[in-house]
Amino acid sequence: MDTAAVLLDLAGKLETEGRLEDARLLYRLILERYPSAAAAAEARLRLGLVDRRTDVARAEQSGRTELLVWSTLYGLWLGVGVPAAFGAEDAEVYGFGLLVGGPTGFLLARSYARRHPLSVGQARAITFGGTWGTWQGFGWREVVDIGTETETVCLSGGCTEVETDDAEAAFAAAVLGGLVGIGIGAALAGSQDITEAGATVANFGALWGTWFGFAGGYLADLEDDELLAAALVGGDVGLTYSALSASRWGFSVSRARLISVAGIAGGLAGAGIDLLIQPDDEKVAVLIPTLTSALGLAAGVYWTRNHDSRREGQDDPGAEALIRLRGGRLALGMPTPRPTLLRIDGPGMPRHAPGIRVELFGARFH
Numbered sequence: 481m482d483t484a485a486v487l488l489d490l491a492g493k494l495e496t497e498g499r500l501e502d503a504r505l506l507y508r509l510i511l512e513r514y515p516s517a518a519a520a521a522e523a524r525l526r527l528g529l530v531d532r533r534t535d536v537a538r539a540e541q542s543g544r545t546e547l548l549v550w551s552t553l554y555g556l557w558l559g560v561g562v563p564a565a566f567g568a569e570d571a572e573v574y575g576f577g578l579l580v581g582g583p584t585g586f587l588l589a590r591s592y593a594r595r596h597p598l599s600v601g602q603a604r605a606i607t608f609g610g611t612w613g614t615w616q617g618f619g620w621r622e623v624v625d626i627g628t629e630t631e632t633v634c635l636s637g638g639c640t641e642v643e644t645d646d647a648e649a650a651f652a653a654a655v656l657g658g659l660v661g662i663g664i665g666a667a668l669a670g671s672q673d674i675t676e677a678g679a680t681v682a683n684f685g686a687l688w689g690t691w692f693g694f695a696g697g698y699l700a701d702l703e704d705d706e707l708l709a710a711a712l713v714g715g716d717v718g719l720t721y722s723a724l725s726a727s728r729w730g731f732s733v734s735r736a737r738l739i740s741v742a743g744i745a746g747g748l749a750g751a752g753i754d755l756l757i758q759p760d761d762e763k764v765a766v767l768i769p770t771l772t773s774a775l776g777l778a779a780g781v782y783w784t785r786n787h788d789s790r791r792e793g794q795d796d797p798g799a800e801a802l803i804r805l806r807g808g809r810l811a812l813g814m815p816t817p818r819p820t821l822l823r824i825d826g827p828g829m830p831r832h833a834p835g836i837r838v839e840l841f842g843a844r845f846h
């Protein structure tokens with residue numbers, strides 16, 4: 481009986497049962513020990529399908545975990561925010577809210593994740609939607625002065641009007657904004673496939689938009705509520721533009737993070753310049769880190785322009801060889817020693833021993 485065929489049939493049964501890791505090991509065993517068998521071609525095809533299914537399962541598990549963790553923390557926040565929105569003053573009420581809020585958030589998220597398998601990007605659309613909505617609800621309440629009262633205070637020197645914020649309105653706006661953000665994020669996650677990279681780019685776009693909105697408003701002599709509105713609008717514009725443009729840019733998660741880190745480094749460098757020259761004009765003090773952070777982002781985009789192609793090249797045989805032939809051109813590189821298992825053929829079954837692989841020549845033909 482053909483051993484490779486028997487192993488292939490067993491691997492197929494394991495795959496049907498959902499034991500993907502065991503099936504993968506058998507497929508690889510067939511390719512390693514019986515590369516010339518008729519079953520090897522089928523094993524190679526099934527191995528690729530199993531790898532893709534495993535990647536999807538891992539992404540869904542990661543998305544589920546992120547949603548569960550965030551929802552538990554958000555439930556704890558609601559346990560405090562909801563009583564505060566109703567003006568509760570008893571400590572027992574807040575204690576009960578904390579006791580109930582976390583588990584409730586966890587259970588609701590688990591129920592949702594069971595009915596709606598989520599990738600990391602889809603989960604992040606929901607979690608960031610809730611966080612962003614909370615900030616937006618709180619901020620816009622401050623801008624439009626909902627719940628703000630004006631009181632006349634008279635002292636010996638005369639009377640003046642003082643604005644006082646209603647804490648209940650602030651908590652209520654933050655809670656409602658967060659819930660609306662969760663709803664919008666869930667709607668987006670349910671209507672389209674949001675990649676992790678796309679969600680990461682959108683998140684960074686929102687944060688950088690907030691910074692540039694604030695800086696631009698300050699430089700335009702905006703103050704108080706107008707300055708806060710500029711930061712809020714800037715964040716919304718950054719979020720919307722980056723979310724719509726993420727697929728066109730094609731940034732990976734790691735590249736998006738590197739670009740953002742470059743922007744932060746540029747902003748800190750600008751703050752360092754402020755400390756060195758100590759400008760008298762406050763606008764100049766804000767303008768410098770604003771410009772340097774923008775330059776940092778631009779430099780990050782330029783410096784990482786080949787980042788994703790290098791990452792893809794890691795899966796390309798010969799990509800890190802001493803001599804590489806690509807597109808009819810020879811190039812020199814620095815070979816990277818890599819640990820590997822060496823097959824040793826001898827009497828009996830082949831065995832493997834640990835070794836080091838150094839690629840000296842690699843070529844790609846189109």
